[in-house]
Amino acid sequence: MKTYLDCIPCFFDQALRAGRIATDDEKLLKRILDELGVMLSHISLESTPPEIGRLVYRKVREITKNPDPFRELKRESTQQALALYPSLKRTIEESHDSLLAAIRIAIAGNVIDFGPSGSFDIDTAIKEALEKDFAICDYSAFKNYLVKSERILYIGDNAGETVFDRLLIEQMKKPVVYVVRETPVINDAIAEDAIQAGLDKVATIISSGTDAPGTIPSICGREFIHLLGESEFVLAKGQGNYEGLSNENRPIFFLLKTKCRIIADDIGVTEGDIVLKGMNV
């Protein structure tokens, strides 16, 4: 997905929010916004949002000298999600379609996001994801790919959401390679977050090789690119992965809740909708 003009004010909002988590020094925060303004004036909208987001969050880390402002928030999100794990597991197992229930739960976890809006309520999100109609639901195709594929490449998104992904992985009953970001960006999951969520017990964890808050193949690591090329079944969570992969010419399932109007428009749904979209399937 290309970057829209509306993404630009949002990058300033995101930089300010992330900056405030990293520091309370107003001068440093002003400097972040100043340097961002100059930097964005040199960037084309042909870049995808996570390509630009990567530079935005690098700028925040560089100026605040805080390499991982969201570390504590990520640990808390994962702990909160782990506390919910037993009851969510029961909900899924007691459902008449456990796989679909697990998909819904995995979407609920996608609200744990400090990027585009910065506020969420996980209990409301779970309730909503279990009841709400999908705006797009390519569930039959999803099941077909699940049956015929030997392995799933599951591209994760945020820390905490990882626990919800684990519940879906446990229902898919196939070998899974779970992809995290290489180094910290916003509250996106890196390897240590996935391990805290227990994903190492149910999947092989690898890194995308980048600090972009999304998956942009041109800047990903070789191991990930190799796996992406040979994987029959790719499942990508969240907006950032959609933004980076929506122009790929290969089958991918996107699983997300739309949290901004621009991405919702790009997908052809409404902000707040839940989506299981099979692209090129």
Add this chain to the structure above:
Amino acid sequence: MKTYLDCIPCFFDQALRAGRIATDDEKLLKRILDELGVMLSHISLESTPPEIGRLVYRKVREITKNPDPFRELKRESTQQALALYPSLKRTIEESHDSLLAAIRIAIAGNVIDFGPSGSFDIDTAIKEALEKDFAICDYSAFKNYLVKSERILYIGDNAGETVFDRLLIEQMKKPVVYVVRETPVINDAIAEDAIQAGLDKVATIISSGTDAPGTIPSICGREFIHLLGESEFVLAKGQGNYEGLSNENRPIFFLLKTKCRIIADDIGVTEGDIVLKGMNV
């Protein structure tokens, strides 16, 4: 009021919204945001928001070569408000406290604003302003000043809102000088908008001498500054006038609905609150 860090993303939002009213050329819109980013990096937060807003909207007019993008919207807003005039006049006259009812109606008109949010519903605003409790209501002081003053300096805000101001001016039953902006900025009223609203029948219209979307004495014209200096009773409508005048060391009554969290915090109220605040009274 000084400019807060949170105002910066909002300036980009406002520039994009105003730019889109002036043009649909994406390249020009990107150029507005690019040049704004560079410009804002050189501006201190010690400036007031309307000082910066003035430069933001100048940039939009300069790049789009459209000297008054909001002209048609202003004319429509005034026409819509004029259509409401007879029934609002009746509401005020039938009220047990007609002056207070007229103050409430004048606040309702303050929602006609294409700056900070760009969307509003005037019917809902009228209903709300007539019923809602004031967060600050210095009505006794307002009446005292009204009784003892020979003339009122009434600093207007937006086109359309002008009609609602006329209703209050008619209730105040004193000579009024009504202040408009010198040249177009957002949908702020200039002389032709005030005349369309019929304000020339109930007040002397003068200009602040500036294109700032608020009243900043240091850049206002001599006629206005002279009147400001000698006026006992100054009434300023809306956020932009509050932002520009809130540090003045003289009595001023501010009449507004808070439409952004930052200004609400500065006043000490909640976003959405209605306020009649007497400063230094």
